[in-house]
Amino acid sequence: SAVISQKPSRDICQRGTSLTIQCQVDSQVTMMFWYRQQPGQSLTLIATANQGSEATYESGFVIDKFPISRPNLTFSTLTVSNMSPEDSSIYLCSVFDGYEKLFFGSGTQLSVL
Amino acid sequence: AQTVTQSQPEMSVQEAETVTLSCTYDTSENNYYLFWYKQPPSRQMILVIRQEAYKQQNATENRFSVNFQKAAKSFSLKISDSQLGDTAMYFCAFMKRASGTYKYIFGTGTRLKVLA
Numbered sequence: 001s002a003v004i005s006q007k008p009s010r011d012i013c014q015r016g017t018s019l020t021i022q023c024q025v026d027s028q029v030t031m032m033f034w035y036r037q038q039p040g041q042s043l044t045l046i047a048t049a050n051q052g053s054e055a056t057y058e059s060g061f062v063i064d065k066f067p068i069s070r071p072n073l074t075f076s077t078l079t080v081s082n083m084s085p086e087d088s089s090i091y092l093c094s095v096f097d098g099y100e101k102l103f104f105g106s107g108t109q110l111s112v113l
Numbered sequence: 114a115q116t117v118t119q120s121q122p123e124m125s126v127q128e129a130e131t132v133t134l135s136c137t138y139d140t141s142e143n144n145y146y147l148f149w150y151k152q153p154p155s156r157q158m159i160l161v162i163r164q165e166a167y168k169q170q171n172a173t174e175n176r177f178s179v180n181f182q183k184a185a186k187s188f189s190l191k192i193s194d195s196q197l198g199d200t201a202m203y204f205c206a207f208m209k210r211a212s213g214t215y216k217y218i219f220g221t222g223t224r225l226k227v228l229a
Contacts (some may be wrong), residue, residue: 031214
């Protein structure tokens, strides 16, 4: 199984600022995904991070708000831009192992004041 | 569209006892996968068990087993000999291949508390 390192583990941010979350995988993976988990809720897919091309966003999520980079097959970043209290959530990086299994990073707990 | 329903928001079980978590799903697909994930307070999502829809045999992983009823679209998780470390949020998930990628749909979760 892939080992996923996600940073930061938590942060408290001011309204209007931006936060970049990093996701590092210990092996090359084709598919990387970013999820949001709002307080007490289930997981919602934000986007699929594509290596060498623009991310594919799900309905309700836009690139200006959640820009994603994927410079290689082991690394991706998600930026939460112009934050508001409604962005307070857990953000999870995940990778697909090619055998129908999805593995997750430890998540980033974001609080926006 | 596929949906995943977990009708038990919270459950509790005595240590060493057995507990069953329910999950139902709705799909018109024939080929798909089902999963149970565990999320302890550490936030780490951990894969507990996986079931391929084309397999009739129920998946088993140590103390964890599933009861997969394809016709009824039911996928329950049984935890035997419950341990304090099993205390966590449990999510049922459905996965299918679509448009060159893989679509996962998660249920709303069941919070399980194992009591000493």
